[in-house]
Amino acid sequence: MKYTDKLRAMCRPATAVIAASLLFAACNNDEDTEKPGPGPDPEPETELSFACDVTDITASSAKVIVSPIDGYTGYYYFDVMEKTEFETQYADNLQVLADRFETMIQETADRYIEAGLVSSIEELMESAIASQGIADYEYQTLNPLTDYCVWACGVDLQGKVTSDISVIKEFTTLDVEHSGMTFDIAYDPDTYQLTLTPSGDENYVWGLLSAEDYQQYYNNSAEECIKDLVDTYVEGGVLEANLHTGTVSASMILKATVGENVVVAAGYEDGITTSVAEYRFEFAGNPSATITEDVETTLGAMTSAFYSNWGETPEGSGLDQATVMLSDYESMKQLYIDVWYPHGEAISGTYEINNSNEARTAIAGRITSTLNPSFYAVLNAEALEFEQYALLESGTITIMGDDMSMFYSVTVDAKSGDYSVKVDYTGMMFSASSAGASLSPVAPAAKVGALKLSQHTAAAFGPGPERVNPRVKALCALAK
Structure with missing residues (x-):
């Protein structure tokens, strides 16, 4: 895998799948495995020795089991990397790898602290990154028929490398069974x-x-x-x-x-x-609209609503994109609203609709924004296709509410082609935040699963330009 191409901010997702994808996959340390108590960090050691075994190897995954030997009881970190990448980029200068590891630890901690998942870099290291005793991790995004190496080093709870980095195991993934399907x-x-x-x-x-x-x-x-x-x-x-x-x-x-x-x-x-x-x-x-008559409705008691913060964008603007969805499960009516709003501020306000029909574009603004695509729809629950919908071409959407209670009223007074669309909703609005500032009070942090930087973060151990990946678009297109 090319770590230079990994994302610096992982955002996914359509609806609930996107929100869930903020959390990283568990599990680095078996919960059943007893570990030595935290205690004081041991003195730094120049060289450490590890036993390593790699099992359950497939074309795209492998389980790596690591254990320090020679009486070492402190913290350590291990990961995998393509052998050719290690040899060409780091074998002659392991300090580069150590420096990049420490940088990524700090950047990852900053994101987790901002999201309210941990309170400090020490908490992140102890709960999700550093290992003690016997530890294992199942890598799931490997390339077929590729040589990998497992590397390891001592670390402390401040995210610093405390020993030499050493390669402790090599393995090769299996090939897949190819076919001629077209x-x-x-x-x-x-x-x-x-x-x-x-x-x-x-x-x-x-x-x-x-x-x-x-x-x-x-x-x-x-x-x-x-x-x-x-x-x-x-x-x-x-x-x-x-x-x-x-x-x-x-x-x-x-x-x-x-x-x-x-x-x-x-x-x-x-x-x-x-x-x-x-x-x-x-x-x-x-198409401009398929609504054949005026629509006026108050979404019912079974309505759910959420808004999702997709991170600070465009770059350097200090603005976030929010998606608001209202969904009445009884009537299968839905309303999606995409808006830009200042970083960290509430989404309450009145927004002018100016839909240019170009999906996923917007003009930043607090009171007057381009909401695009904003549409009212009736969804076929079995086919998961919109049978009736209207892109909202003009009018206003007013969002009033209290961020502390997440209780909002949403009123839509819009036109779609020759017809009017009026929708009222009052009730709870649930937040699903994937990056940037929280839109609601931070809930108690869930247990952070084990984190391997090579698997889940951007440019962890390689140079090269960062990029913003259009994964969200693909996920929206493919979601069943």
Whole structure:
């Protein structure tokens, strides 16, 4: 895996899956394994020795078990890296690896502290990063038929390396069973339907993103794109839910970006099993409306609502993007609102609707914002497709509420084509924050699962430019 391409902020997700993907996968240390008590840190040692075993090796995963020897009872850290990467970048200068490790520890701690998951770097180290005694970790985003090395070093609870770094084990992942399955992909601009038809009955994954993102983030490499998508699903624990068989037909309304879009697809079984298919199509834009009469409703008592903070963006603006969703499970009516708002401030206020029909774009502003895409919809619960919807073209959305109680009123007075859309909602609004400032009082922090920087954070041990990955778009397009 190329750690230079990993994200510095992992954001995922559609609806609840996205919120859940903020948390990293457990588990580094078995809860049943007794560890020595914290106690005072031992004196730094120049060289440490470790016993290491690697089991359950597949094409994309392996379980690594590590134990210090020679009486060492302090803290340590271990991780895996592609052997060629270690040899070319660090073998001749291990201090570079140590320095980058310490930098990533500090950056990770800053994010966790800001999110309210830990109170200090010491707490993060002890609960999720540093190990004592016998520890194990199952790596799940490895590349098939690739040589890896396990490296380890002593650390303290301030995130500093306290010993030499040493390679303690090498192993090779298995190959996958390849097949000749191919894909027939087609887009119908009259119905907005994208159809993927595989030639066989194997599992496969597919993704959707704009041609601009495809070039910028993946240099038009279908292999890199599909690998990144699979890694996202694995890290979020949603891979199985996003494996498909047979023909898939999906509406591109409110999913595709105006202009050229790219679809990638490949078979998957413990790794990519087929050649990666690439398909391009032009998306002219979302239809203005399919509402055939005025809509006026008060969402009922079974309504749920949430808003999700997707992190500070655009870069340097001090602004966050928030998504507000209202959903009435009885009528299957839904309202999505995307807004920009100043970093860390409440979302209450009146927003002017100025929808340009270009998905996922916005103009920053506190009182007057571009909400895009904002739409009212009636969802078919079985097909998970919108049977009736309206992009809100003009009007206002007013959000009034108390962040401390998360009790809000949302009023929509808008036009869609020739018809009006009026929606009222009053009730609780639940926050799902994935980055940036919290939109609601911080709940008691959940137990932080074991964290391996190579698996879950950006540019952990490699140079190179950072990038913002369009994973959210792909996840929204693929969510079942």
